[in-house]
Amino acid sequence: MTSEMQLRRTPLFHVHVEEGAKIVAFAGWEMPVQYQSIIAEHAAVRGAAGIFDVSHMGRLRVTGPGALASVQLAVTSDVSKLEAGQCVYSLLLTEDAGIADDLFVYSPSGRDDELTLVVNAVNTDKDLAMIRACMSDAKLADETPTTAMIALQGPKAEAMLAPLTDLDLGSLKLHRFAVGTVAGTEATVSRTGYTGEDGFEIVTRAEDGPTLWRALRAAGAVSCGLGARDVLRLEAAYPLWGHEIDNDTRPSDVGAARFCSAEKGDYVGRAAHEAYAAAGPLKCLVGLRMTAKRIAREDAEVRVSGAAEGRVTSGTYSPVLGCGIALAHVANPHRKPIRERRAELAGRAAVCVTGSVEVPALFVDLPFYRRGQLH
Amino acid sequence: MPYPSELKYTAEHEWIRVEGDIGTVGITSHAAEELGDIVFVDLPDAGRVVARGRTFGTIESVKTVADLYMPVSGEITEVNEALNDAPEAVNEDPYGAGWIVKIKLSDQSELDTLLSGDAYEGTL
Numbered sequence: 125m126t127s128e129m130q131l132r133r134t135p136l137f138h139v140h141v142e143e144g145a146k147i148v149a150f151a152g153w154e155m156p157v158q159y160q161s162i163i164a165e166h167a168a169v170r171g172a173a174g175i176f177d178v179s180h181m182g183r184l185r186v187t188g189p190g191a192l193a194s195v196q197l198a199v200t201s202d203v204s205k206l207e208a209g210q211c212v213y214s215l216l217l218t219e220d221a222g223i224a225d226d227l228f229v230y231s232p233s234g235r236d237d238e239l240t241l242v243v244n245a246v247n248t249d250k251d252l253a254m255i256r257a258c259m260s261d262a263k264l265a266d267e268t269p270t271t272a273m274i275a276l277q278g279p280k281a282e283a284m285l286a287p288l289t290d291l292d293l294g295s296l297k298l299h300r301f302a303v304g305t306v307a308g309t310e311a312t313v314s315r316t317g318y319t320g321e322d323g324f325e326i327v328t329r330a331e332d333g334p335t336l337w338r339a340l341r342a343a344g345a346v347s348c349g350l351g352a353r354d355v356l357r358l359e360a361a362y363p364l365w366g367h368e369i370d371n372d373t374r375p376s377d378v379g380a381a382r383f384c385s386a387e388k389g390d391y392v393g394r395a396a397h398e399a400y401a402a403a404g405p406l407k408c409l410v411g412l413r414m415t416a417k418r419i420a421r422e423d424a425e426v427r428v429s430g431a432a433e434g435r436v437t438s439g440t441y442s443p444v445l446g447c448g449i450a451l452a453h454v455a456n457p458h459r460k461p462i463r464e465r466r467a468e469l470a471g472r473a474a475v476c477v478t479g480s481v482e483v484p485a486l487f488v489d490l491p492f493y494r495r496g497q498l499h
Numbered sequence: 500m501p502y503p504s505e506l507k508y509t510a511e512h513e514w515i516r517v518e519g520d521i522g523t524v525g526i527t528s529h530a531a532e533e534l535g536d537i538v539f540v541d542l543p544d545a546g547r548v549v550a551r552g553r554t555f556g557t558i559e560s561v562k563t564v565a566d567l568y569m570p571v572s573g574e575i576t577e578v579n580e581a582l583n584d585a586p587e588a589v590n591e592d593p594y595g596a597g598w599i600v601k602i603k604l605s606d607q608s609e610l611d612t613l614l615s616g617d618a619y620e621g622t623l
Contacts, residue, residue, distance in 0.1 A: 162561045163536040163587075351535070351562060417539040419559050441538045441561045448559075 134179035135272040135333035143347055150350055151246035153180040158349040166355050166443050168346035169319050170498055173278030175337065175345040176353055182248030183267045183327065184241040190261030192236035198258040198392060199229060200375070202385035208234030211299050211314060215375060215383055216243075216254055217393025221400055222371035223380070225251050226363065228316060230301060242273075242325075244365045258392065272333025276340055277323035277348075277356075284343040285324060289313065293324075307339030318353065320360025320493055355440050358449060361411060361491035367422065367437045368409055368451050376401040377453070378409040379462050404459025407434065410466055411492060412474060412485040414448030420476030420483045426452050427475045436476055444493050448483065450476065451490075466490075502527065502616035503594055509613060510622050511568040514594065517610065522571055525598045526558070526589060529623055534560040537589045540582040540599065547575045551609055555600065558589070567599065571609045577601040 131154045140147065145156035156177060158165065168174040186195055195203055201214040211230040218224050225247040230240045243251045248268065256264055276285060282293050291304035291313055301314030309332035317323040328336050341347065354364070363369045363378055374397060375381045381401050384394070414420060424436040434454030442449040456465045469487040476483040506514040512530035515522045531537065539559040549555045549569045556567040578600050582588060589597035604610075614622070 158535065161536050161590075163538075355561060417541060417559070418557070419539070419564065421564070441536075441559065 132180070134177055135330040136177045136179060136274075136337055139334050139337055140177065140347075145347070145349060148350070151180060151244070153245060155180060156347075156349040158351045159347045162349075162351040162355060163443055165346060165348040165352035169278045169321055169348060169352065169356055170444065171279070173276060173280040173284050173323070173345045174348035174352065175340045176275040176277065176348050176350075177272075177337070178275050178325065179268075179272045179330075179333065180245040181268075181273060182241075182243040182245060182251060183271055183273065184243065184248075184252065184255070185265045185267055186239050186241070186255065186259070186262050187237060187265070188262040189237055190259065191239050194255070194259040194262040195229060195239050195241070196388060197390065198255045199227070200384040200391055200393075200397075201229065202388040203229050203231070203239065204388065206231035206234065206239075208232065209300050209302055211301055211316065213299075213383055215380060216251060217375070217391070217397060218371055219393055219396065221374045221393040221396035223365070223369040223373050223375065223378075224254060224371060225365055226369060226380075227251070230314070232303075240267075246366060254392070270330050271327050272330050272336070273325060273327045274333070274336055274340065275317055275319075275323060275325045276345055277317045277319040277321050278345075279322060280344070281321070281323040284340065284345055285313075288339055288343060307336050309336050311336065318360075318362055319356035320362070320491065320495055321356075322495065354438075355443070358438055358440050358451065359442050359444055359491065359493035361451065363409070363451075364438060368453075373407070373453070374400050374405065376405040376462065377407045405456055405462060406459060407453045408456040408462050408465040409437070410434075410452055410454050410469055411488045411490040412436070412450040412452055412476065413445065413488045413492070414450070414476070415484045415486055417447075418481070418483040419448035420450045420485065421478065424450070424476040424478045424483070426454055427477055428454075428469075428472065433474070439476075442492055444498065448485075449492050450485070452476075502619050504616045506594070506616065507570065507610055507613035508616065508619035509568060509570045510619075513568055513570050515570045515610075515613065516594075517604070520604050520607070521576065522573070522602050522604055523598050524570060524600050524602060525593055526567070527619070528593045530565070531590045531593045531597070534558060534563060534565060536561045537586045540579075540586045540589065542578040542580070542582065543575055543600065545575050545578055549573065549575060549602070569602065570613055571602065571604050571606070573602040573605045575600050576603050
């Protein structure tokens with residue numbers, strides 16, 4: 125990023141500053157990385173509930189008679205099966221099946237003429253162009269600047285949100301969403317998240333964002349930054365674009381082939397994905413748990429029996445496990461299915477090497493944390 | 500933020516408190532704040548001889564890692580074993596319970612090369 129590049133601010137930026145958050149540049153935005161402590165914010169989400177400003181994520185709307193067909197051609201999952209108020213995790217691929225982005229696709233009405241997408245902030249402009257290239261008889265609008273998005277995550281999320289809304293949250297199942305009133309603001313509430321806990325993501329008008337944030341705070345949610353979000357998603361082993369997934373990583377490298385529908389028509393990258401998956405992936409996303417009091421970080425080399433086998437894509441400290449954890453890409457020279465390659469490595473020793481620092485580790489099953497593990 | 504005037508500092512963010520020929524060493528409140536939540540302190544063994552400016556341990560926080568540099572030459576006489584179970588003491592009380600090692604100074608004149616609290620603050 126160049127210094128001339130103007131960083132964007134979300135509708136909640138001034139609230140974060142008021143709350144004393146530490147602000148950093150992230151994906152072209154000025155975002156809160158932490159308020160008090162990453163550990164305390166992580167504990168709030170695992171034990172009660174926390175809120176995150178995720179307004180930097182791209183919110184796109186595709187409308188018109190060709191909306192469904194256009195999105196269907198752009199993404200890997202079969203979005204024709206979505207019912208009104210349902211959303212699905214999906215991928216955007218390059219022509220040679222590299223993962224250009226991961227996203228959620230929402231069907232507000234169940235009709236073919238309207239779909240919304242939530243994409244990674246860093247990829248929003250690229251995604252707009254990729255989707256536009258797939259469009260016919262449809263319009264594409266970027267609603268990111270006019271809306272705010274807040275994630276409320278944690279085992280107490282439903283109990284905190286229920287008194288603030290007219291929506292029946294009990295009937296709002298995973299990957300379902302509904303439009304209603306939250307804290308007096310008009311909002312779209314989806315049961316989705318990126319922390320491994322139960323929770324919601326709430327989209328409201330930009331000008332209503334601060335009202336919604338303060339109401340959730342008053343209900344007991346703890347303000348959380350990107351630092352805690354990264355620890356939480358890593359414990360849950362959710363990939364982050366630019367780390368576990370990128371243009372050089374294909375769905376079958378990371379266990380994401382299940383998000384690529386074989387039943388739908390053509391989509392960008394389909395032929396390349398299917399040929400590669402049939403031949404078997406050349407690398408494999410795995411989990412590592414550090415066995416010394418050190419933390420392997422991104423780009424550490426992963427060695428097994430002295431030989432370089434791959435590299436760490438993300439590493440952090442897991443408060444749940446009390447040790448360093450990492451996701452890594454390792455070579456898969458015999459092109460085994462990812463499940464087999466992981467099973468072959470599970471329990472084996474590795475060393476994560478950065479310069480002269482060698483951190484011993486073990487290959488472990490993913491995810492590192494499952495909901496309810498602490499209770 | 501004031502830095503205690505009875506301590507001496509390095510530009511690498513360590514402090515030392517000298518009593519007789521024994522110095523107690525830790526990291527500054529500024530360093531602890533910048534590192535964020537400290538989760539591991541990799542401590543040296545007592546008895547190790549360390550030259551001024553050499554690394555004697557490592558601090559891991561959730562988001563980053565930092566080496567520890569010895570402000571003076573000498574022999575480590577004691578390490579703060581309590582940090583094995585409670586590394587957060589470095590965040591909570593960097594000049595007290597968060598001390599890291601004690602060292603027997605081999606050359607008191609090295610203290611003259613260290614920074615005062617005001618001078619350290621000026622480097623930030």
